[in-house]
Amino acid sequence: MVETAVRTAARPVARERLVALAERSWRPFALLAAGYAIWWAVTQFGLVAAYKLPSPGATFQAIWNEVGYFAHHTWVTTFETLLGFAVALVLGVLAAVVMVTSAEIEKTLYPLLLFAQVVPKVAIAPLFVVWLGFGLTPRVVVAVLIAFFPVVVSMVTGLKSVDPEMLQLASTMGASKVKTFVKIRFPASLPHLFSGLKVAVTLAVTGAVVGEFVGGNEGLGSVILQANGNLDTPMLFAGLVVLSLLGVVLFVAVEFAEQLLMPWHASRRGETVTVTY
Amino acid sequence: MTVTQQAPAVEIDKVAVRFRGKKREVLALEDVTVDVRPGEFVSIVGPSGCGKSTLLKLVSGLLKPSAGAVRLLGGSVDGPRHDVGFVFQRAALLEWRTARRNILLQAEMRGMPEREAAQRAGELIEMTGLTGFEDALPHELSGGMQQRVALCRALLHRPPVLLMDEPFGALDALTREQMNVELHRIWRETGTTVLLVTHSIAEAVYLSNRVVVMTPRPGTIAEVIDVDLADERDYAATMSLPGFATATGRVRELLGAAGGHE
Numbered sequence: 001m002v003e004t005a006v007r008t009a010a011r012p013v014a015r016e017r018l019v020a021l022a023e024r025s026w027r028p029f030a031l032l033a034a035g036y037a038i039w040w041a042v043t044q045f046g047l048v049a050a051y052k053l054p055s056p057g058a059t060f061q062a063i064w065n066e067v068g069y070f071a072h073h074t075w076v077t078t079f080e081t082l083l084g085f086a087v088a089l090v091l092g093v094l095a096a097v098v099m100v101t102s103a104e105i106e107k108t109l110y111p112l113l114l115f116a117q118v119v120p121k122v123a124i125a126p127l128f129v130v131w132l133g134f135g136l137t138p139r140v141v142v143a144v145l146i147a148f149f150p151v152v153v154s155m156v157t158g159l160k161s162v163d164p165e166m167l168q169l170a171s172t173m174g175a176s177k178v179k180t181f182v183k184i185r186f187p188a189s190l191p192h193l194f195s196g197l198k199v200a201v202t203l204a205v206t207g208a209v210v211g212e213f214v215g216g217n218e219g220l221g222s223v224i225l226q227a228n229g230n231l232d233t234p235m236l237f238a239g240l241v242v243l244s245l246l247g248v249v250l251f252v253a254v255e256f257a258e259q260l261l262m263p264w265h266a267s268r269r270g271e272t273v274t275v276t277y
Numbered sequence: 278m279t280v281t282q283q284a285p286a287v288e289i290d291k292v293a294v295r296f297r298g299k300k301r302e303v304l305a306l307e308d309v310t311v312d313v314r315p316g317e318f319v320s321i322v323g324p325s326g327c328g329k330s331t332l333l334k335l336v337s338g339l340l341k342p343s344a345g346a347v348r349l350l351g352g353s354v355d356g357p358r359h360d361v362g363f364v365f366q367r368a369a370l371l372e373w374r375t376a377r378r379n380i381l382l383q384a385e386m387r388g389m390p391e392r393e394a395a396q397r398a399g400e401l402i403e404m405t406g407l408t409g410f411e412d413a414l415p416h417e418l419s420g421g422m423q424q425r426v427a428l429c430r431a432l433l434h435r436p437p438v439l440l441m442d443e444p445f446g447a448l449d450a451l452t453r454e455q456m457n458v459e460l461h462r463i464w465r466e467t468g469t470t471v472l473l474v475t476h477s478i479a480e481a482v483y484l485s486n487r488v489v490v491m492t493p494r495p496g497t498i499a500e501v502i503d504v505d506l507a508d509e510r511d512y513a514a515t516m517s518l519p520g521f522a523t524a525t526g527r528v529r530e531l532l533g534a535a536g537g538h539e
Contacts, residue, residue: 173386174359
């Protein structure tokens with residue numbers, strides 16, 4: 001690709017960065033614009049009834065009319081998602097660490113984890129409402145449950161993929177297990193962890209929405225549910241748009257954190273851009 | 278630890294190693310006895326899979342022998358030893374650390390005083406020609422440069438014994454020769470005992486006081502060859518010396534007789 005041919009050792013200046021960003025992102029934006037145009041055309045020329053598919057104008061009007069309302073419910077969903085994601089992150093990383101320290105524990109825990117994963121969360125979400133009431137807790141719990149698995153799996157893979165020679169080297173250095181973990185194993189597993197976190201953060205949004213579907217009257221999930229009940233499709237679509245934006249923003253935030261924490265990894269990935277994406 | 282000058286730095290005494298395979302046991306090493314004097318440079322050559330690397334793991338305590346005994350600096354080896362420096366074929370650097378911080382990993386793991394470690398790292402960076410690359414990340418360095426970083430890391434704590442497992446095997450021929458010259462100079466300057474596993478006969482003879490030639494699996498010692506060359510060795514000049522030709526010829530003969538050398 002073009003970028004690799006002109007790659008220089010020096011750090012690119014701000015303007016070059018901006019150009020590079022534009023070069024990278026114009027395609028998805030073009031696709032998005034095309035989708036929007038089709039949406040607009042389909043509704044504009046009456047190809048689909050307005051109650052089935054509202055026009056983009058009507059959808060954004062619905063958001064504009066109820067900005068305060070949307071702001072509140074978006075905040076609720078964001079809070080549930082972030083809390084769920086954070087708990088899943090901590091629990092997932094801890095579980096992974098415990099599992100790689102002992103093969104016995106891993107053999108005991110892994111089937112249990114897998115079982116917890118294959119149980120459809122959507123189906124058991126109502127149970128959490130019974131157990132935990134209509135408040136914030138059941139929604140966060142569903143988000144945690146959904147986001148937990150990719151965190152554990154990616155972290156276990158990451159911790160196991162450490163160069164065995166590096167670990168042998170550490171033992172000739174007389175390094176304690178804790179030091180080896182902090183300085184070698186943990187940082188080495190970060191690239192794997194982050195690929196799991198990107199999946200987990202989008203799943204956490206889904207979890208929060210599922211939680212809102214089954215219990216409570218707050219959050220974008222309940223906004224969508226209410227709009228659906230009222231056959232208010234502009235409002236329903238407005239909810240979907242905001243929800244999608246939330247997912248994208250959180251995903252990008254995780255990517256940003258990844259680049260911040262692992263500039264070495266991001267720069268390496270830039271070099272192999274010609275192979276695959 | 279007090280070590281008398283006469284005591285060998287490394288003693289490998291009638292060692293055997295058996296690996297438990299899936300179906301049967303594999304005898305990797307059998308009846309291997311080698312003594313290495315302090316400050317000596319000894320190379321181990323032999324066909325692939327003859328247990329050369331296994332030998333280094335025994336000395337560093339990363340592996341236990343099935344029979345026989347290994348002693349390092351007078352003490353018996355019964356666990357990972359911290360008084361060695363280890364260099365692998367792959368540099369095995371932490372890709373998120375700069376060259377300097379990769380070297381300093383050794384100090385951090387050992388809890389060495391920071392100032393002393395930083396000073397020592399500076400010396401080694403200069404000695405190995407890494408000046409100007411201290412702040413480069415591993416992926417920005419060539420294979421030769423990465424291996425220099427690994428060498429600095431192995432030497433940081435002034436280990437009395439340096440173990441090297443085909444350290445230049447992945448380098449191109451020219452870089453390899455350069456690294457040989459530098460390793461020779463570093464060995465002369467530091468006086469460290471070195472045990473080097475290699476596939477290159479020229480490398481083994483140029484660098485060593487003695488070359489241990491091994492047989493195919495199960496690895497036993499075919500012969501130990503004394504290299505009749507002065508301690509101070511110029512690379513190009515050494516290549517044309519009769520002592521060099523005699524030694525490489527003998528090693529080649531032994532490996533040819535042993536078979537399976539590539």
